[in-house]
Amino acid sequence: MTGAATIAPPRGRPPGAAWGSGGTARAVAPIVLGVSVVAVWQLIAGSGLVEAYLLPSPAAIGAEIVEFWPSMVSAGAITGLNALVGLVAGTLIGIIAALVASTRRSLDGMLAPIVAALAVIPIVALAPVLNTMFGADSQTGRQLIAALAAFVPVFLNTARGLRQTQPVHRDLMRSYAASNAQIMRTITLRTAAPFTFTGIRLASSLAVISALVAEYFGGPRGGLGGLISTSAASSAYPRAWAYVVAAIILGLAFSLVASGLERLVSRRR
Amino acid sequence: MTESVITTDAVTVTAVDKVFEAAAGQVVALSGIDLTVEPGEFVSLIGPSGCGKSTLLRLIADLDTPSSGSVEVFGTSAHQARVDQKYGIAFQQAGLLPWRSVAANIALPLELHGSSSVETRERVAELIALVGLDDFGDRYPDELSGGMQQRVAIARALAKKPELLLMDEPFGALDEMTREYMQTELLRISAETGAAVVFVTHSIPEAVYLSDRVVVMSPRPGRIAAVVPMALGSTASRADDLREDGAFFEMITAVREALHGGAPASSARGVENR
Numbered sequence: 001m002t003g004a005a006t007i008a009p010p011r012g013r014p015p016g017a018a019w020g021s022g023g024t025a026r027a028v029a030p031i032v033l034g035v036s037v038v039a040v041w042q043l044i045a046g047s048g049l050v051e052a053y054l055l056p057s058p059a060a061i062g063a064e065i066v067e068f069w070p071s072m073v074s075a076g077a078i079t080g081l082n083a084l085v086g087l088v089a090g091t092l093i094g095i096i097a098a099l100v101a102s103t104r105r106s107l108d109g110m111l112a113p114i115v116a117a118l119a120v121i122p123i124v125a126l127a128p129v130l131n132t133m134f135g136a137d138s139q140t141g142r143q144l145i146a147a148l149a150a151f152v153p154v155f156l157n158t159a160r161g162l163r164q165t166q167p168v169h170r171d172l173m174r175s176y177a178a179s180n181a182q183i184m185r186t187i188t189l190r191t192a193a194p195f196t197f198t199g200i201r202l203a204s205s206l207a208v209i210s211a212l213v214a215e216y217f218g219g220p221r222g223g224l225g226g227l228i229s230t231s232a233a234s235s236a237y238p239r240a241w242a243y244v245v246a247a248i249i250l251g252l253a254f255s256l257v258a259s260g261l262e263r264l265v266s267r268r269r
Numbered sequence: 270m271t272e273s274v275i276t277t278d279a280v281t282v283t284a285v286d287k288v289f290e291a292a293a294g295q296v297v298a299l300s301g302i303d304l305t306v307e308p309g310e311f312v313s314l315i316g317p318s319g320c321g322k323s324t325l326l327r328l329i330a331d332l333d334t335p336s337s338g339s340v341e342v343f344g345t346s347a348h349q350a351r352v353d354q355k356y357g358i359a360f361q362q363a364g365l366l367p368w369r370s371v372a373a374n375i376a377l378p379l380e381l382h383g384s385s386s387v388e389t390r391e392r393v394a395e396l397i398a399l400v401g402l403d404d405f406g407d408r409y410p411d412e413l414s415g416g417m418q419q420r421v422a423i424a425r426a427l428a429k430k431p432e433l434l435l436m437d438e439p440f441g442a443l444d445e446m447t448r449e450y451m452q453t454e455l456l457r458i459s460a461e462t463g464a465a466v467v468f469v470t471h472s473i474p475e476a477v478y479l480s481d482r483v484v485v486m487s488p489r490p491g492r493i494a495a496v497v498p499m500a501l502g503s504t505a506s507r508a509d510d511l512r513e514d515g516a517f518f519e520m521i522t523a524v525r526e527a528l529h530g531g532a533p534a535s536s537a538r539g540v541e542n543r
Contacts, residue, residue: 168364171332176381177352186377190368268368268409 056238064242071227072246079211079223080250082139086146087207087254091200093147094154098192101155102162111155119152123210127217142214142223149210150203154196161195162188197262204258208251224250277344279433279465280306280329285338287324287491298324300490302338306465308432311504313468313476314484315524321491322469323437329467330358330435342433354382356433357426357464361441363418365410371421372397372406378428396424399458416447423455427462434459434466440475452478453509460505473528477520478512479504485527495527 038058044050045057052060065072097115101108123145130141165188173183215225224247231240287299299321306312314322327333328340331347342350350356357378365374372393379389397406400420410418419439426434440448452475459466470476476483480499487494499520501511511517 166362166364168360168362169366171360172358172364174332175330175351175356175358176378177354178381182381186381187366190366268411 053235053237056241060238061241061245064236064239065245068239068242072224072243075222075224075227075243076246076250078139079208079215079225079247080253082142082214082223083146083207083211083250083254085143086148086211087150087200087203089143090147090150090203090207091154094151094199094203095158095196097151098155098158098162098196101159108159115152115155118148121148123149123213124217127214130214131218136218137220139220141219142211145214146207146211149206150200153202153206154199157199157202158192158196161192164191164195166191194262194266197258197265201255201258201262204254205251208247208254212247278305278341279308279310279343280304280467281339281341282325282329283339283341285325285328285335285340287321287328287333288336297490299328299335300492302491302493304484304493306433306467309463309465311459311466311468311479311481312484313470313480313482314486315470315473315476316486316491316494316528317471317488319491320486320488322471322486324491325486326435326437326467326469330356350433354378354429355431356435357429357431358435359419359422359426359437359439361438363410363415363422365418365421365425367410369409370406371402371408371410371413374410374421375424375428377425382429392428396427399427399461400424401454414447415443416451419443419451420454423458427458427464430462432464434462434464436466436468438469438471441470448472448475449509449512453507455479456504456507473521473524474512474517477501477517477524478507483520483524483527485524487528487530494530497523497527 041055042058045052045055045060097111101111126148127141127145130144131138134140169187169191170183173187178186211223212225212228215221215223216229219226221227221230224243228240228243228247231237231243282302282304285299285302286297289296289298302325304312304325314325316322324333328335329342329347331340331351340347343355345353345355366377369377375393375396376389379392384392393406397403400423402417402420402424405413405417410421413421422439426436440451443451455466456479466479468476468479477499481504483497483499484493485495485497486492497520501507501514501516501520
């Protein structure tokens with residue numbers, strides 16, 4: 001699990017600053033850095049200083065990507081679908097739970113510790129249990145794990161967003177004798193939306209990582225996580241790295257879409 | 270609002286007390302308040318910080334309820350008046366919804382009370398013209414200056430054609446020049462709409478310039494110390510040259526002395542003398 005779990009998050013997160021208003025220098029800088037790192041990597045790997053099984057060269061990984069392209073696409077689709085199902089389910093449950101928690105302080109007090117507990121459940125421990133529970137040929141366990149990982153940031157951010165309504169807006173809506181449903185629709189939900197989408201952005205990377213990691217612990221092979229572990233187990237290290245690259249791309253795709261949505265919603269707040 | 274010829278007062282406050290329960294005990298915000306505002310009349314509430322002038326406005330708006338006594342608006346309870354949308358309100362913060370355009374902000378109260386989209390569009394166009402924001406209907410609040418945002422807030426307050434406008438230091442956050450300009454605009458708008466206005470301020474010249482009567486309040490507990498009628502001609506006829514008129518300065522002096530309980534004015538804390 002360490003491979004995917006530790007490599008995916010830093011790369012999977014959107015490079016926040018690079019993405020703001022910035023001009024070409026900001027966009028070019030990370031590309032230059034990335035190309036330089038790959039070039040140095042190629043030099044070191046090609047020089048024979050490091051054993052090829054420890055650190056395959058980018059060229060070798062590239063060759064594997066070309067050779068196993070169809071398998072990478074189908075594996076990416078499987079993992080991506082698991083992550084997406086989990087992300088959507090976790091997001092919906094997170095929003096609903098936050099809405100419930102916002103209605104009564106006592107409910108908030110009941111939910112908060114449970115969410116804190118959910119946030120620290122180790123995926124490593126949960127994955128085999130769920131795989132056993134749902135059977136060896138089911139993706140449900142992985143989707144549940146992705147949903148669990150996505151739920152926490154969406155819940156926490158939405159709950160916070162629902163408390164951000166400005167007093168002047170509340171006074172205004174009261175002066176209009178607006179109904180609770182009108183207040184919810186016009187002010188509360190709209191104020192919370194940017195917070196929810198920040199939660200979804202955080203959740204998007206987590207859902208991909210969790211789906212990948214869950215594939216390490218039994219259940220059907222075929223996903224990126226499964227293929228990384230299978231390749232590594234059969235000493236096909238360049239191929240394992242090629243699947244890692246695919247996992248990074250998948251994670252980035254999720255984050256980019258989620259960041260785009262977040263920016264769209266946060267434009268005027 | 271078309272059906273009734275108004276014979277009742279716009280606002281009648283009778284023997285109102287307001288006590289807030291605080292951690293340190295009870296705080297008497299208002300004590301023994303009696304106040305009447307006639308239809309079409311412009312009344313300012315002035316006093317140092319903590320005199321309860323904003324609290325009194327909130328009671329009239331039914332955003333808070335009095336601990337004792339009664340508040341009537343156009344002959345009904347303040348609560349009923351709020352439900353019936355008898356008043357429009359503007360606060361020190363414009364309180365616009367940042368995700369709505371200027372036009373959509375002004376339309377908010379109309380939408381909430383089920384006006385048809387055609388009616389709403391026509392009314393919003395009228396209001397935008399009334400507050401002088403003609404090319405700005407599609408702009409968003411963060412693209413507007415503080416003064417322009419306040420105009421949107423005033424247009425929104427007027428959307429339902431209320432005959433009472435409640436304003437809580439609406440120009441308090443504006444610079445002096447914008448503020449004077451907005452005061453003259455407000456006089457024009459109140460003359461065009463004929464609405465009564467209850468206006469909270471802590472600027473003496475602002476109160477004098479705008480009002481038919483200035484209600485001077487004193488703190489701890491909040492009471493009405495004096496009611497000073499402004500002998501300056503009808504509010505509709507006032508213009509910027511009044512600010513340099515001798516009568517204007519006499520009224521300023523009268524209000525200032527009332528604020529200091531008749532003693533020669535030194536400096537009242539929390540009251541702006543500009």
